[in-house]
Amino acid sequence: MTERMQDFERRTRQAFEESVASLDGETRSRLAHARELALAEARRGYRPALSTWIPVGAAAAAAVVAIALWSGGETRPDSTESTLAVLEEFDIVTAGDDLDMLDEDPGFYAWATDEMSDGVG
Amino acid sequence: MDQERALERFLAGVEKRAFRIAELSLRDHDEAQDVVQDAMIKLARNYAGHPEEQWRPLFYRILRNRITDYQRRRRVRQGVIAWWPGTTTDHGPPDPVESAPDPSGTPEERLEGEQLLERIGRALADLSSRQREAFMLRNFEGLDVAQTAIAMGCSEGSVKTHYFRAVQALQQLFGEWQP
Secondary structure, three states, X not given: OOHHHHHHHHHHHHHHHHHHHOOOHHHHHHHHXXXXXXXXXXXXXXXXXXXXXXXXXXXXXXXXXXXHHHHOOOOOOOHHHHHHHHHHHHXXXXXXXXXXXXXXXXXXXXXXXXHHXXXXX | OHHHHHHHHHHHHHHHHHHHHHHHHHOOHHHHHHHHHHHHHHHHHHHOOOOHHHHHHHHHHHHHHHHHHHHHHHHXXXXXXXXXXXXXXXXXXXXXXXXXXXXXXXXXXXXXXXXXXXHHHHHHHOOOHHHHHHHHHHHHOOOOHHHHHHHHOOOHHHHHHHHHHHHHHHHHHHXXXXX
16 A cells, blocks of 8 residues: 555545534434434343243244144154254244344355355365 | 443444445435434344444444445336436425535535535445445445455455555546546
8 A cells, every 4th residue: 555545545534534523413313313213123122022022932832832743742763853953943043133134145145155165175 | 221322322423424424325315314224223123232343344234235225226216217208317406404504614614525525425436336335434434354344245355455446446536636
């Protein structure tokens, strides 16, 4: 990086900082309101209401019943392993937060998978 | 409660800068406010429980994707408007409230700052989207290479390449505009 480039970076950064500092009152107020909305959303996440847990509990109970019916009540040597596998899948499905990242940029995950494959090979 | 206060501090510290970045990308004041609001809400809803040091790259990643969505929608909308007979892309006369002067700073200072930012915005518009993102995240927002890579969803090597090319291209464009 040459001195001229560094000077260019500094000047453009300064112009940006000045534009941030001179933001008008109406825009600042709207951004503060947006922040309040976001914090209210976070509060809902920190203290989940009982109503949010009822469907989750019902789904968990249904999954346990489904697993029991699917295994037919028989004791097979691999039944524990199978049950664990199903529970793991169920856990993945209910862990919506992490999967939500996939919405953001599927291309990135394709790239990451390729990189990992290259590393293994 | 500590986490909530930390999130509030984070959002208060990032919102104005994020707005300017969105505005430079979209070249539209209202759309920039909308995408920043969307990004803040999404971060709070989905990632408030994540470690604090992850918030910045995650927030800018969400913001970047929202900006891309808006640009995509705008292209579709403009395509439809251009196709529909008797319509125009003109938005009508300017809103007198929106075009009213900003009360901060002297008129000369505001004009100088606005002109420079306008020039930066025009120059950024000539870059590829990846170069523009790399330049704004690294130079304006101060993210390091690793954080920028997370925000852009690419490798650190790509960030370095895009950033270097962006600075070169901008320097050239700015050089041409020097009085």
